[in-house]
Amino acid sequence: DQQVKQNSPSLSVQEGRISILNCDYTNSMFDYFLWYKKYPAEGPTFLISISSIKDKNEDGRFTVFLNKSAKHLSLHIVPSQPGDSAVYFCAASGAGTASKLTFGTGTRLQVTL
Amino acid sequence: DSGVTQTPKHLITATGQRVTLRCSPRSGDLSVYWYQQSLDQGLQFLIQYYNGEERAKGNILERFSAQQFPDLHSELNLSSLELGDSALYFCASSVGHRANTEAFFGQGTRLTVV
Numbered sequence: 001d002q003q004v005k006q007n008s009p010s011l012s013v014q015e016g017r018i019s020i021l022n023c024d025y026t027n028s029m030f031d032y033f034l035w036y037k038k039y040p041a042e043g044p045t046f047l048i049s050i051s052s053i054k055d056k057n058e059d060g061r062f063t064v065f066l067n068k069s070a071k072h073l074s075l076h077i078v079p080s081q082p083g084d085s086a087v088y089f090c091a092a093s094g095a096g097t098a099s100k101l102t103f104g105t106g107t108r109l110q111v112t113l
Numbered sequence: 114d115s116g117v118t119q120t121p122k123h124l125i126t127a128t129g130q131r132v133t134l135r136c137s138p139r140s141g142d143l144s145v146y147w148y149q150q151s152l153d154q155g156l157q158f159l160i161q162y163y164n165g166e167e168r169a170k171g172n173i174l175e176r177f178s179a180q181q182f183p184d185l186h187s188e189l190n191l192s193s194l195e196l197g198d199s200a201l202y203f204c205a206s207s208v209g210h211r212a213n214t215e216a217f218f219g220q221g222t223r224l225t226v227v
Contacts, residue, residue, distance in 0.1 A: 004155070034215075043115060043203055043218030044156070089155060093211070100146070100169050101216070103155035 003027045004092050006104035013111055019077040021107050023090030026071065030094035034101065035064060035075050038087045047088075048075070080111045116140065119204050119219035127227055131192040134222045138185055138206030144168070145187040146216060147179055150201040162187055163210040194226045 005024045013019045023033075031052040036044035050057040050064045050073070057064050063076045077084055087108050091101040116139035126132055138145050143164045148156040158171035162181035173179075176194075181187045191198060201223050205216040 006155075036218075041220065043117070043205075043220050045115065045218070046215045049215070091156075100158040100161060100171055101156075102158070103148075105153065105155040 004090055004102050004104040006090055006107050008107050010108040013080045015111055015113050016079045019080045019109055021075040021088050023073045023104055024071060025092050030092040032093045033073050034091045036089045044089055082111050085109055085111045115217040117206050117217050117219035119222050123223050125225045128194055130194050134189040134202055136187045136204030139217055142206035142208050144207045144210050145181055146205040147189050148203040168210055196226050199224055199226045
């Protein structure tokens with residue numbers, strides 16, 4: 001039972017353009033969402049998070065949008081840079097699952113020149 | 114460098130064997146989490162320890178066990194290994210016991226069972 005889904009395994013975007021990574025979830029008890037970035041041979045690194053009391057959180061080039069009614073969140077990267085090429089994982093936690101993060105399967109982003 | 118240290122980085126062992134993976138959390142972090150990432154899968158939560166006590170359990174097999182020691186380092190023990198146990202095993206740590214605090218991940222241990 002995949003409670004957090006990233007339906008696009010890969011995404012290719014030109015440098016300077018916007019990258020949009022999507023994530024859907026099924027558990028209505030999730031109230032906190034995080035994005036992690038992972039380079040090869042490294043562990044995931046925290047990127048940005050959002051609480052369910054907000055619908056948008058921004059940090060520099062990275063913005064996360066949350067649509068609770070649709071159980072959907074997205075990560076926008078503007079402008080995309082070659083160094084953003086990595087695997088991006090969406091994760092969620094919530095009441096009853098507060099001690100664990102449930103991860104999606106990841107989206108591999110490639111930013112081309 | 115996340116400050117979380119995992120050893121060894123790579124491990125190759127035969128089916129039926131037992132291995133121990135080690136994790137040293139960031140200085141000051143009390144929580145340690147273990148995750149398993151199999152091929153093309155997301156990270157699956159295994160278990161969490163907070164200040165020496167088991168805090169939460171995920172889909173951890175009975176053949177697997179973990180502990181957190183007084184100095185807060187943690188070990189994940191995998192026994193009666195099967196081919197399907199081949200995966201990346203990540204350790205993460207955080208200050209608090211809730212997963213929505215930012216968790217810092219180690220580089221992982223790649224386990225190959227042959």
